[in-house]
Amino acid sequence: MKTIFVFSLVFCLLVSQTIAAWTWDTYQGITQWRVDVTEDETGCGADAPTTDSIAVSIQHNLEIADLGNMGHGNSRGAFIGNTLSIPSRTIPDGKGSSKLYAVDLAFTPDCLSFSGKYPWDYEDSEYQCSGSTTLRGKRLDGKDCPGVPQGAKEEELKQKLVDIRAASDNTIKENSYKEILTKDPKNFWANWDMAELKKKQGSYDEYLKYVDMATTNENIDPETRQELKKGAANRLHISDFPTATSSPILRVEMDELNNWNGGFIYNVNVPKEAANKETWKMKIWTVFNRYSQNLLNDAVGLPKE
């Protein structure tokens, strides 16, 4: 098991490094933003800076990015890493023109926001003044960096779980899981680990609540169940997955599950559910099988607690 732990740790570290290396200059596609544009024209006679909120799209083509109109017309810039450099340019403005100075827009590593500020000089035949424009953008079309494979996100989460599980204080563990679940209430792993924590604390109602949330996660459940089946087949030395159709004893088990009206399994009061039989069976297995926590950890390469 130490080998699995070390392997998982190294693998997760490698994956997390990969995730940390994700930058906007590697992305092709369109993103949507809400940008607060603050114009400071006090140097041109305005009483105070004004802010408008504008919806803008950015077309990404690796290093090149074309930005929609944020008050000064469309613009093009170049990404290096997560910094978008927009060169100086002069645009028609009223009776004259404005020279917009070069600006570096700093995009945050979580890919959810950016900010930058550039000065400008206005000039027409009769008048000159200077001011500045501040841009603060918030992503509208996602909660993660676009294009990061789902698997990599899951591996990043695994790394977090490794860290949380390494904590010796249960309060720290619980708070860490809650933090994940605040952002992602149906997160399989946080719910799964939280369930195990509650079982150890003897809070069986809460245990079932978190098992419920974990096993009804439609995104991870089918894949995880398939891995669990593979693991079970290996342990039981069976080459083909038996089914209720091919195996009379499984048919009897299936009938028992279907006819069961709920009740206590160990100390957990498990209600009858018929809506989704797959998640229902997964739940029964989770509660009934004393080793389910460790079996699932093995199936997906997570260390045991």
Next chain:
Amino acid sequence: MLFIVGCSQSPPADTSAPLTSAPPVVAECTTKECFISSANDCKDLTLTLTEAAGVFTYSSKDCVFTKILTSLNADETHEMKALLQGKSLTCKYEKGKFDNRWANSLIFGTEYCEGELKDILSELILFV
């Protein structure tokens, strides 16, 4: 031949007669209902029944229940037979607290029982 005839003509033992050192009472049952009732009284008995999943041998001795999956249904694969045939589980109980699910169910009620049969059947829930 004389020996055999002589034996066959011996009167049957009187099982109701009191013995100086009393052996445990062995109940006779042919149904699950009878078995459950007797086992609940912690009587020593054994019952073998052919069911949909296969042939099961249920026994009770000293308030310990044992279920053996003696043989599987002929339609099972060779692997499933090798996996399950001869496997057993045992459940300890107090007189009057026999759980009838032990004899009526493959899964339910066996949480606190021990044995390979229980472990394997709980794994197989994944495949149902």
